[in-house]
Amino acid sequence: xxxxxxxxxxxxxxxxxxxxxxxxxxxxxxxxxxxxxxxxxxxxxxxxxxxxxxxxxxxxxxxxxxxxxxxxxxxxxxxxxxxxxxxxxxxxxxxxxxxxxxxxxxxxxxxxxxxxxxxxxxxxxxxxxxxxxxxxxxxxxxxxxxxxxxxxxxxxxxxxxxxxxxxxxxxxxxxxxxxxxxxxxxxxxxxxxxxxxxxxxxxxxxxxxxxxxxxxxxxxxxxxxxxxxxxxxxxxxxxxxxxxxxxxxxxxxxxxxxxxxxxxxxxxxxxxxxxxxxxxxxxxxxxxxxxxxxxxxxxxxxxxxxxxxxxxxxxxxxxxxxxxxxxxxxxxxxxxxxxxxxxxxxxxxxxxxxxxxxxxxxxxxxxxxxxxxxxxxxxxxxxxxxxxxxxxxxxxxxxxxxxxxxxxxxxxxxxxxxxxxxxxxxxxxxxxxxxxxxxxxxxxxxxxxxxxxxxxxxxxxxxxxxxxxxxxxxxxxxxxxxxxxxxxxxxxxxxxxxxxxxxxxxxxxxxxxxxxxxxxxxxxxxxxxxxxxxxxxxxxxxxxxxxxxxxxxxxxxxxxxxxxxxxxxxxxxxxxxxxxxxxxxxxxxxxxxxxxxxxxxxxxxxxxxxxxxxxxxxxxxxxxxxxxxxxxxxxxxxxxxxxxxxxxxxxxxxxxxxxxxxxxxxxxxxxxxxxxxxxxxxxxxxxxxxxxxxxxxxxxxxxxxxxxxxxxxxxxxxxxxxxxxxxxxxxxxxxxxxxxxxxxxxxxxxxxxxxxxxxxxxxxxxxxxxxxxxxxxxxxxxxxxxxxxxxxxxxxxxxxxxxxxxxxxxxxxxxxxxxxxxxxxxxxxxxxxxxxxxxxxxxxxxxxxxxxxxxxxxxxxxxxxxxxxxxxxxxxxxxxxxxxxxxxxxxxxxxxxxxxxx
Numbered sequence: 001x002x003x004x005x006x007x008x009x010x011x012x013x014x015x016x017x018x019x020x021x022x023x024x025x026x027x028x029x030x031x032x033x034x035x036x037x038x039x040x041x042x043x044x045x046x047x048x049x050x051x052x053x054x055x056x057x058x059x060x061x062x063x064x065x066x067x068x069x070x071x072x073x074x075x076x077x078x079x080x081x082x083x084x085x086x087x088x089x090x091x092x093x094x095x096x097x098x099x100x101x102x103x104x105x106x107x108x109x110x111x112x113x114x115x116x117x118x119x120x121x122x123x124x125x126x127x128x129x130x131x132x133x134x135x136x137x138x139x140x141x142x143x144x145x146x147x148x149x150x151x152x153x154x155x156x157x158x159x160x161x162x163x164x165x166x167x168x169x170x171x172x173x174x175x176x177x178x179x180x181x182x183x184x185x186x187x188x189x190x191x192x193x194x195x196x197x198x199x200x201x202x203x204x205x206x207x208x209x210x211x212x213x214x215x216x217x218x219x220x221x222x223x224x225x226x227x228x229x230x231x232x233x234x235x236x237x238x239x240x241x242x243x244x245x246x247x248x249x250x251x252x253x254x255x256x257x258x259x260x261x262x263x264x265x266x267x268x269x270x271x272x273x274x275x276x277x278x279x280x281x282x283x284x285x286x287x288x289x290x291x292x293x294x295x296x297x298x299x300x301x302x303x304x305x306x307x308x309x310x311x312x313x314x315x316x317x318x319x320x321x322x323x324x325x326x327x328x329x330x331x332x333x334x335x336x337x338x339x340x341x342x343x344x345x346x347x348x349x350x351x352x353x354x355x356x357x358x359x360x361x362x363x364x365x366x367x368x369x370x371x372x373x374x375x376x377x378x379x380x381x382x383x384x385x386x387x388x389x390x391x392x393x394x395x396x397x398x399x400x401x402x403x404x405x406x407x408x409x410x411x412x413x414x415x416x417x418x419x420x421x422x423x424x425x426x427x428x429x430x431x432x433x434x435x436x437x438x439x440x441x442x443x444x445x446x447x448x449x450x451x452x453x454x455x456x457x458x459x460x461x462x463x464x465x466x467x468x469x470x471x472x473x474x475x476x477x478x479x480x481x482x483x484x485x486x487x488x489x490x491x492x493x494x495x496x497x498x499x500x501x502x503x504x505x506x507x508x509x510x511x512x513x514x515x516x517x518x519x520x521x522x523x524x525x526x527x528x529x530x531x532x533x534x535x536x537x538x539x540x541x542x543x544x545x546x547x548x549x550x551x552x553x554x555x556x557x558x559x560x561x562x563x564x565x566x567x568x569x570x571x572x573x574x575x576x577x578x579x580x581x582x583x584x585x586x587x588x589x590x591x592x593x594x595x596x597x598x599x600x601x602x603x604x605x606x607x608x609x610x611x612x613x614x615x616x617x618x619x620x621x622x623x624x625x626x627x628x629x630x631x632x633x634x635x636x637x638x639x640x641x642x643x644x645x646x647x648x649x650x651x652x653x654x655x656x657x658x659x660x661x662x663x664x665x666x667x668x669x670x671x672x673x674x675x676x677x678x679x680x681x682x683x684x685x686x687x688x689x690x691x692x693x694x695x696x697x698x699x700x701x702x703x704x705x706x707x708x709x710x711x712x713x714x715x716x717x718x719x720x721x722x723x724x725x726x727x728x729x730x731x732x733x734x735x736x737x738x739x740x741x742x743x744x745x746x747x748x749x750x751x752x753x754x755x756x757x758x759x760x761x762x763x764x765x766x767x768x769x770x771x772x773x774x775x776x777x778x779x780x781x782x783x784x785x786x787x788x789x790x791x792x793x794x795x796x797x798x799x800x801x802x803x804x805x806x807x808x809x810x811x812x813x814x815x816x817x818x819x820x821x822x823x824x825x826x827x828x829x830x831x832x833x834x835x836x837x838x839x840x841x842x843x844x845x846x847x848x849x850x851x852x853x854x855x856x857x858x859x860x861x862x863x864x865x866x867x868x869x870x871x872x873x874x875x876x877x878x879x880x881x882x883x884x885x886x887x888x889x890x891x892x893x894x895x896x897x898x899x900x901x902x
Contacts, residue, residue: 014157018164024164028060028164031161032061035139036064039150040064042067044139045061046136047136056082056136058071068757073717074113081113082136083110093125093126094125094151095125098121108888111891112721116720116723120141122138122140123138123139123151123154124137125137125151125154127162137158179194183228186247186255187247188248192256192258196300199299204260204267205302207256208288209306209307210234212231213283215231218230221418234255234283235249236649237281238255240648241273241274245260280550288306288313290306366383367387369398369468371463371464371465373461374460388405407434411432414432425458430449430464433448444470446468449467482533486548486554502598504559504598505554505555507548507554507596508591508592508593508594509551509552509619510576511591528579532575533545536555540555540568543556554608555568570626573591576591594614594617614627620640643689643694651698660718661679661883662679662883662886665851666877672893673890673893674728675764676731677731678714678715711733712749716731716762717756718883719756722886730763730792733764740778760786763791764793764815765786767813768796768797783812795815795817797817815871816850816851817850817852817873818851818853819853822836823864833866837868844868849871850868852864852873855873855874855876861876
């Protein structure tokens with residue numbers, strides 16, 4: 001009874017002290033420290049469950065003096081690690097194990113996790129919310145005489161710990177809400193103001209001011225739900241580009257990105273990536289970028305500079321825009337101007353009819369209309385009457401009459417919606433670009449603008465006036481190339497009438513123009529583009545070229561067969577390459593080109609879309625001279641794009657949907673496991689994606705750098721646990737040449753080994769031979785540093801590509817892994833076996849071990865033993881397996897050995 005009272009008093013004293021602690025985050029650490037001093041444990045901790053990922057993370061710990069922290073090793077632990085805890089809780093209301101060795105064979109994954117932390121006993125109590133386990137609170141290595149006291153104390157304190165966690169989560173949620181935009185989850189303007197208060201400590205700052213162009217138009221035409229999708233669309237793009245930087249939504253259509261303490265080259269590389277994405281996107285984002293390394297930098301001044309540059313970018317966009325733009329700035333209602341004009345009318349002679357006549361001069365494609373919205377009677381100028389076939393200058397219900405002349409149904413829909421919004425007061429301006437038919441049924445691109453005047457109460461629309469103008473010349477003809485733009489293409493795409501020919505669409509892009517522009521300047525770059533266009537026109541005068549968006553072009557070419565088209569494409573490629581070389585522009589692939597046969601059933605929009613798709617596909621297949629449009633190819637390309645976006649998203653969200661598997665490596669003499677190769681797996685839409693599909697995407701986007709660090713961390717964490725069964729176990733990890741280019745890779749590996757208290761000898765880094773000569777100096781330096789701390793190197797897949805024996809001696813690899821393709825060749829000739837044996841002997845002569853990969857049959861095993869390889873790997877022994885299965889195998893092997901020894 002006195003002992004129970006003592007425990008109650010201890011719990012009460014602890015809680016009373018906690019009540020006086022002002023900062024919520026300090027309460028649980030205090031409780032854990034209190035437990036250490038009261039019960040003489042080595043470590044106390046709290047685990048919390050992530051319900052979405054179904055993992056447990058050690059969120060708090062306190063360690064006694066001279067006891068190492070384990071917090072970093074116990075993050076996002078899978079359920080398998082706690083399997084024995086849950087089994088124990090089926091019969092008890094707490095977990096107690098006085099000797100960890102008792103679970104060595106029954107729960108190998110759990111045993112490996114705790115044994116690697118020098119834990120020999122533990123007590124843990126579940127933290128339950130609505131009878132569901134939400135976490136654990138417990139201690140490691142308590143003194144035996146205190147075990148029951150610890151259990152009772154945990155029972156008394158657990159409810160209060162849960163309450164503290166709930167309050168912490170509520171506070172965090174409130175803080176998060178106050179500093180984040182609810183739609184995008186980006187940081188908000190308050191967070192921005194809070195962050196820039198520390199700008200004096202920043203070594204450098206890059207600032208990008210972003211504005212979503214035409215968001216207002218999307219909101220007006222399609223509603224705010226569509227506008228929100230557009231906002232989220234651009235936020236995700238910013239998030240993919242600026243993966244480590246803070247993104248702020250200032251409100252409405254504006255974002256700011258802060259790149260703090262970046263290198264200047266790194267900053268500009270991100271900007272270039274963003275610009276490339278904007279160029280490829282259907283929508284537009286105006287951006288302004290500034291960079292400063294000034295110690296006395298003024299962030300507000302940088303914002304002003306970036307804001308100005310952003311508006312310049314927006315102006316350029318509007319000046320080159322080819323359809324459906326709205327420039328609210330040109331249509332802003334100016335009350336002062338109206339007042340001045342009224343004063344002018346009162347005091348001066350003014351001829352309204354003459355003004356309208358001068359504006360509607362037949363030499364100027366400019367038409368004026370005005371009307372009384374109460375009577376619905378409009379006046380139109382003479383040239384508008386004649387051009388569009390109106391009977392009189394006075395027109396009743398002009399809105400309806402004009403609607404009849406709009407060509408496309410989708411434009412009619414947009415027109416109706418905007419007129420309705422104007423009449424309902426939701427929109428002040430009419431501003432659309434579309435095609436209409438004139439009095440001769442000719443199609444004309446026009447720009448129609450108008451403005452409404454309301455009564456003083458803003459309840460009744462009184463007057464509506466505006467203009468209709470032909471689209472400007474550069475809307476139809478590109479000034480740089482003199483090629484027609486895509487709108488002309490849409491109106492003039494003709495399928496040939498000759499029976500023995502077909503119409504082909506050839507799409508191509510000029511590559512790396514932005515790089516050329518930065519190197520040579522805009523003027524010279526335009527000159528290159530102009531000369532290429534002129535040469536193409538001269539060479540193929542019987543074909544039609546069009547400039548699409550950005551640096552993408554299209555040609556329509558009539559041909560008898562595909563061979564003629566292939567010659568056409570080869571010549572296009574030669575012309576572009578010639579002018580790139582003429583200006584000393586060293587680009588490996590100056591042009592991406594592809595073709596498709598036009599189907600007479602397809603309308604111009606479909607052919608244009610297919611052409612754009614074949615250009616995108618060609619850019620992706622940069623190693624091919626040209627590509628052919630095929631639905632399967634385009635589908636796969638689009639699917640790859642979706643995969644790529646999901647891949648990046650998962651990496652940025654704590655390697656979601658990624659996990660590691662291990663394929664054991666076997667000693668040839670003993671047939672026992674001596675190591676394992678760590679392999680990365682990723683799921684997309686619940687299905688495993690083959691590594692040969694997603695690894696190249698990771699390398700191309702350089703996301704392999706971040707993924708690679710995670711792999712190394714997890715691999716070393718696993719080997720630390722596996723060594724509880726086999727102290728000499730060695731883990732192999734594949735490292736990409738992209739990772740080696742990163743300056744901090746060696747220091748990261750070194751720090752991670754220290755983190756898990758491991759020697760370098762536990763790690764083997766595998767490098768594929770195809771990339772050995774890409775960065776020889778960096779590779780030699782990296783290998784030297786790693787080997788200085790005991791890390792071994794393996795030359796992977798030797799024999800799969802251009803293999804040269806010189807590689808075996810040029811680089812100081814410790815292990816050579818022979819590709820399985822060599823093994824398959826052994827069946828064909830005895831000479832092949834002799835050659836393989838010679839390679840193995842040469843490796844042994846120079847002190848290198850040999851691992852034979854891809855062993856699948858007993859016959860292949862015998863072949864391998866005859867050539868005296870050192871280690872073996874393949875499905876004959878083990879397929880790549882999940883960690884839980886691997887622990888089961890290790891446990892079973894260890895148990896067998898123990899039985900034999902006994």
